[in-house]
Amino acid sequence: MTMKVPVITIDGPSGAGKGTVSRALAKKLGWHFLDSGAIYRSLALAVTQAAVDPNDIDAVVKIASSMELEFETNDPPRILLNGREITDQIQSEECGSTASKIAAYGPVRQALLQKQRDFRREPGLVADGRDMGTVVFPDAPYKIFLTASAEVRAKRRYKQLKEKGADVNLERLTKEIEERDRRDKERTEAPLIIPDGAVLIDSSDLTIDQVIARCLDIVGGK
Ligand SMILES: Nc1ncnc2c1ncn2[C@@H]1O[C@H](COP(=O)(O)OP(=O)(O)O)[C@@H](O)[C@H]1O
Numbered sequence: 001m002t003m004k005v006p007v008i009t010i011d012g013p014s015g016a017g018k019g020t021v022s023r024a025l026a027k028k029l030g031w032h033f034l035d036s037g038a039i040y041r042s043l044a045l046a047v048t049q050a051a052v053d054p055n056d057i058d059a060v061v062k063i064a065s066s067m068e069l070e071f072e073t074n075d076p077p078r079i080l081l082n083g084r085e086i087t088d089q090i091q092s093e094e095c096g097s098t099a100s101k102i103a104a105y106g107p108v109r110q111a112l113l114q115k116q117r118d119f120r121r122e123p124g125l126v127a128d129g130r131d132m133g134t135v136v137f138p139d140a141p142y143k144i145f146l147t148a149s150a151e152v153r154a155k156r157r158y159k160q161l162k163e164k165g166a167d168v169n170l171e172r173l174t175k176e177i178e179e180r181d182r183r184d185k186e187r188t189e190a191p192l193i194i195p196d197g198a199v200l201i202d203s204s205d206l207t208i209d210q211v212i213a214r215c216l217d218i219v220g221g222k
């Protein structure tokens, strides 16, 4: 019997620290990293650039199937959409919000499924998203659900965007994140839920290093 490549899934709401922690874990373990949210964000950008209505499912699926995405693993990592760098552009909350609208459609998710599974390569994968442990890699041996209070998450995202020079307003950002979280949890297709067998980590009062240490314990303790 062939052994499947191991996967650590890290799901959770916006600003919980998934990306930061997943990247660090992948680096420590020498494993690959999948930022599935960046795939949805890139599609959102492609849809906006093509002036397509995000509710026109057929048109969005067409773009999802034809867009070329490259994840360069240099330090810092770069994301290219159809050959053009979009790394910073897709970080905006506007892009996140459009991403969560198109992510609610089953055919759109289906069109992106294999692209995500292709990241599963030796020696292992750390996968960050909303449905990594439930839909994309349900057989993952390690599943983590990373969360934090809504207030802490909004403040973190505010600080992060501000540091990048974005023009952000904490009150508006908090509302946008709450709206996105609600949409991600309430959708019928691959909603944000705690996967069966996942270990829950609340990072509200933990440092990034403490969260990473807990994740390593979970992986090592199996
Ligand atoms: N435990 C933590 N304590 C303080 N700041 C954190 C913590 N985890 C993440 N951050 C910061 O919060 C911001 C959002 O983290 P990120 O990893 O992008 O979250 P997510 O991928 O879940 O949306 C980043 O600026 C990151 O450095």
Ligand SMILES: Nc1ccn([C@@H]2O[C@H](COP(=O)(O)OP(=O)(O)O)[C@@H](O)[C@H]2O)c(=O)n1
Binding pocket: 012, 013, 014, 015, 016, 018, 019, 036, 037, 038, 040, 041, 096, 099, 100, 101, 103, 104, 128, 129, 130, 131, 132, 180, 184
């Ligand atoms: N596996 C995933 C990852 C992201 N998404 C969608 O894409 C949006 C942006 O994801 P993200 O991971 O970049 O968002 P943040 O947690 O970084 O704010 C989410 O709000 C989800 O609607 C999804 O539906 N499934």
